[in-house]
Amino acid sequence: MRFLAAVDVGTTSARAGIFDVSGALLARAVSPIRLWMQDGQQAEHASQDIWRAVCTAMQAALNDSGVAPETVLGLAFDATCSLVLRDQNDAPLALGPDGRDTIAWFDHRAATEARTLTQANHPLVRSSGGAISPELQIPKLAWLRNARPDLWAQLGGAYDLADFLAYRATGRPARSASVLAAKWGWDAQTGWQDGWFRDAGLADMRHRAGLKSDVVALGAPIARLSAQAATDLGLTAHCMVAAGAVDAFAGALATLGPHKTRGLALIGGTSTCVMGLSRTPLASQGLWGPFYGTVLPDHYACEGGQSSSGALLDHVIRLYGNCEPSPDLHTALAREINDCLAQYGQDWGNEINVLPDFNGRRSPNPDPMARGLITGLSLESGRGSLRKIYWRTAVALALGLREIVSGMGKTGFDVSRLHLAGGHARSPLLVQTYADALATPLDVAAAQDTMLLGSAMLAATGAGLFDDLAAASVGMQQPHFSVAPEPAGVAARSRDFAVFCTLRQFQATLTRPEPERI
Numbered sequence: 001m002r003f004l005a006a007v008d009v010g011t012t013s014a015r016a017g018i019f020d021v022s023g024a025l026l027a028r029a030v031s032p033i034r035l036w037m038q039d040g041q042q043a044e045h046a047s048q049d050i051w052r053a054v055c056t057a058m059q060a061a062l063n064d065s066g067v068a069p070e071t072v073l074g075l076a077f078d079a080t081c082s083l084v085l086r087d088q089n090d091a092p093l094a095l096g097p098d099g100r101d102t103i104a105w106f107d108h109r110a111a112t113e114a115r116t117l118t119q120a121n122h123p124l125v126r127s128s129g130g131a132i133s134p135e136l137q138i139p140k141l142a143w144l145r146n147a148r149p150d151l152w153a154q155l156g157g158a159y160d161l162a163d164f165l166a167y168r169a170t171g172r173p174a175r176s177a178s179v180l181a182a183k184w185g186w187d188a189q190t191g192w193q194d195g196w197f198r199d200a201g202l203a204d205m206r207h208r209a210g211l212k213s214d215v216v217a218l219g220a221p222i223a224r225l226s227a228q229a230a231t232d233l234g235l236t237a238h239c240m241v242a243a244g245a246v247d248a249f250a251g252a253l254a255t256l257g258p259h260k261t262r263g264l265a266l267i268g269g270t271s272t273c274v275m276g277l278s279r280t281p282l283a284s285q286g287l288w289g290p291f292y293g294t295v296l297p298d299h300y301a302c303e304g305g306q307s308s309s310g311a312l313l314d315h316v317i318r319l320y321g322n323c324e325p326s327p328d329l330h331t332a333l334a335r336e337i338n339d340c341l342a343q344y345g346q347d348w349g350n351e352i353n354v355l356p357d358f359n360g361r362r363s364p365n366p367d368p369m370a371r372g373l374i375t376g377l378s379l380e381s382g383r384g385s386l387r388k389i390y391w392r393t394a395v396a397l398a399l400g401l402r403e404i405v406s407g408m409g410k411t412g413f414d415v416s417r418l419h420l421a422g423g424h425a426r427s428p429l430l431v432q433t434y435a436d437a438l439a440t441p442l443d444v445a446a447a448q449d450t451m452l453l454g455s456a457m458l459a460a461t462g463a464g465l466f467d468d469l470a471a472a473s474v475g476m477q478q479p480h481f482s483v484a485p486e487p488a489g490v491a492a493r494s495r496d497f498a499v500f501c502t503l504r505q506f507q508a509t510l511t512r513p514e515p516e517r518i
């Protein structure tokens with residue numbers, strides 16, 4: 001009677017799951033989190049609201065599972081790489097009203113700072129694929145210092161969201177080695193690079209952000225739940241909390257594991273993260289990493305990706321469907337599009353072509369100021385036009401993945417079979433389009449919430465139920481189903497890719513916006 005609890009915080013919801021030691025998900029629950037958006041560039045959460053959603057989801061999952069709380073031995077958190085800011089009294093550092101103290105991962109307010117660090121050829125540039133992304137934590141903290149010196153003076157702690165949740169749960173402000181390496185410029189072999197921070201004018205950053213030496217290896221125990229957190233979550237103070245991960249890294253752990261080294265996982269959610277795992281460091285232009293020990297000990301992980309993928313499909317629904325996206329609407333559109341493809345063939349809608357860089361480009365040629373394109377529009381409106389633009393946006397996301405995956409293949413990753421997880425795995429349309437565009441079979445996670453499974457593996461390791469993380473990732477592995485590319489789709493996506501490459505050249509001639517000081 002030994003169970004594990006896992007939490008995955010995405011962009012718009014917190015998910016909680018209860019697992020058994022074989023990795024089977026017994027129950028899951030979802031609770032929405034608030035996201036305050038302004039002008040498409042700024043996005044904030046409130047950590048208090050996120051904690052409330054985590055507790056609501058965990059209590060509901062536990063209740064549905066029928067598992068006795070005292071039999072839940074371990075808990076771990078994964079989350080988007082959003083930045084939580086606290087003041088010197090450990091209260092929310094007020095970025096805005098309603099307790100907003102968290103800059104969402106895709107917020108680009110630090111574009112100026114990211115560019116300055118890139119131009120100064122800051123050493124982070126190399127592990128950021130050639131250009132520092134405003135989505136990383138160091139440029140965001142530099143923004144705080146430059147744009148809000150009043151808040152900088154009050155700063156008492158800065159956390160990646162997964163680390164903050166573990167702190168909230170235990171009272172110990174430890175940092176996960178995985179999170180620090182992936183998003184903070186910390187290195188497992190050389191530690192903190194204080195010289196870099198000095199160069200970035202952030203000499204006091206570590207002190208202000210509370211970045212001391214309390215670094216815990218991924219999946220290692222941090223502490224048991226505090227009495228208050230145990231009550232809030234519906235668990236007991238006996239439950240051990242393990243060091244967590246950024247969501248895509250938890251997804252890579254769940255899908256790849258030690259036997260699939262050099263494998264690639266596509267984690268498709270609001271963004272798409274292409275995660276590569278290898279025993280030796282593999283690096284190239286446009287890839288974040290290689291980061292040691294971020295998915296498994298003795299392994300390196302690399303990340304390529306698209307900053308807005310699911311977010312772009314949602315945006316298209318808002319723009320051309322004039323309504324709010326929902327899972328049911330995605331499913332209905334996918335069904336209607338498949339009917340059109342069956343009737344008119346794979347070239348249906350190909351007068352419309354899209355470049356998907358609506359929130360900049362992460363890979364393969366990183367450019368946070370890149371913008372999206374849609375060509376071939378007519379005066380058509382209504383459901384017919386939404387269907388077609390949604391379809392061609394899905395194609396564009398798949399072609400963007402082809403660019404990224406092909407580069408990762410040249411870097412040394414095995415691209416003969418890829419793994420897919422995340423919300424996109426729920427869409428048969430996206431799954432087939434990805435397989436066709438990549439001309440590669442996909443292993444698709446059969447169970448929902450692969451990130452939760454990754455966190456459950458971390459929780460099991462922290463609770464001492466496996467010898468190490470590699471054993472947990474093998475012992476808790478879950479089934480997948482395979483989807484093969486279809487010849488007609490492969491041929492059509494190859495034709496599309498030729499147009500996509502032409503549009504890339506055209507895009508390079510267009511004016512890009514300057515970063516705005518917010």
Ligand SMILES: Nc1ncnc2c1ncn2[C@@H]1O[C@H](COP(=O)(O)OP(=O)(O)O)[C@@H](O)[C@H]1O
Pocket residue numbers: 009010011012013268269270271309310311313314326327328330331422423424426427430
């Ligand atoms: N049938 C579907 N159901 C739900 N989401 C879908 C579906 N098809 C595509 N999506 C996309 O998946 C995204 C949600 O993925 P998810 O992994 O839940 O997100 P995150 O972890 O980033 O919060 C949405 O933005 C949506 O555009």
Ligand SMILES: O=C(CO)[C@@H](O)[C@@H](O)COP(=O)(O)O
Pocket residue numbers: 010011079080081082105182246247248249268269270271272273303
């Ligand atoms: O940057 C990373 C992973 O490194 C993610 O946190 C970010 O892309 C957000 O992920 P989601 O698409 O919300 O799952």
